[in-house]
Amino acid sequence: MTSAPVVLVHATKQLLSDASAARLVTALVDAQAAKGQAHLVLTGGSMGSAILASVAASGARDAVDWSQVHVWWGDERFLPAGDPERNETQNREALLDAIPLDPAKVHSVPGPDGPDGDDVAAAARRYADELAAAAGAGEESPVFDVLLLGVGPDGHVASLFPGHPDQLVAGVAAAPVHDSPKPPPTRVTLTFEALARAERTWFLVAGADKAHAVKVSVAGAGPEESSAAQVKGRQETLWLLDADAASELG
Numbered sequence: 001m002t003s004a005p006v007v008l009v010h011a012t013k014q015l016l017s018d019a020s021a022a023r024l025v026t027a028l029v030d031a032q033a034a035k036g037q038a039h040l041v042l043t044g045g046s047m048g049s050a051i052l053a054s055v056a057a058s059g060a061r062d063a064v065d066w067s068q069v070h071v072w073w074g075d076e077r078f079l080p081a082g083d084p085e086r087n088e089t090q091n092r093e094a095l096l097d098a099i100p101l102d103p104a105k106v107h108s109v110p111g112p113d114g115p116d117g118d119d120v121a122a123a124a125r126r127y128a129d130e131l132a133a134a135a136g137a138g139e140e141s142p143v144f145d146v147l148l149l150g151v152g153p154d155g156h157v158a159s160l161f162p163g164h165p166d167q168l169v170a171g172v173a174a175a176p177v178h179d180s181p182k183p184p185p186t187r188v189t190l191t192f193e194a195l196a197r198a199e200r201t202w203f204l205v206a207g208a209d210k211a212h213a214v215k216v217s218v219a220g221a222g223p224e225e226s227s228a229a230q231v232k233g234r235q236e237t238l239w240l241l242d243a244d245a246a247s248e249l250g
């Protein structure tokens, strides 16, 4: 079962970030109250680190038992650990290095300095295996409590690009991406199948350059026009926007 998209507009990017951070803290606390731990999927890009910086500055951040949060990435640029263009590096600077996470629950996507070297397909398989190991019997990936997704001006989410053949990979939770239209060209991404296994899916979008992508995605465009439109949460699908990103909505 999936939930219909709901749009929430905040006046500015900072308000969007701060309000979404408050929402995230509450969702993680609620998940932990229900089952002791939480699975959180992070995103890169402009909003991916903005929301984490807002969590870092929040007086409520320590309401979360961070040692019981599993951290995953919706996608990663295939670059060595610590590279400033890696989503993980940006997310670490914004929040992750300042909170008491359990390193065993931080599920980094291997880069070219990892055990598979520059074999991105093997790195994606390794990440898929890690997802499967954390999943229930017969499942490809865990059920994520919160899935954070940025959206590109072209309608991409994670590293699933509209019209790109690699967005159609099925039967596995993570896949390599070659010739990404946005640099760097080589990436690892969760597939649509894995992205569909989230209770709460939140698109975080700011800026007028995203307004058209938001409009067509919320309207339910096909995969040739919007990858974002193909992803919905089981309980909740929220489009969390600033006023500029919402400017083409009717």
Ligand SMILES: O=C1O[C@H](COP(=O)(O)O)[C@@H](O)[C@H](O)[C@H]1O
Residues within 6 Å of the ligand: 043, 044, 045, 046, 047, 048, 074, 075, 076, 077, 087, 149, 150, 151, 152, 153, 156, 157, 158, 159, 182
């Ligand atoms: O390359 C990426 O881009 C998207 C969107 O980034 P933005 O800067 O346009 O907001 C991001 O969600 C994805 O994780 C990242 O790898």
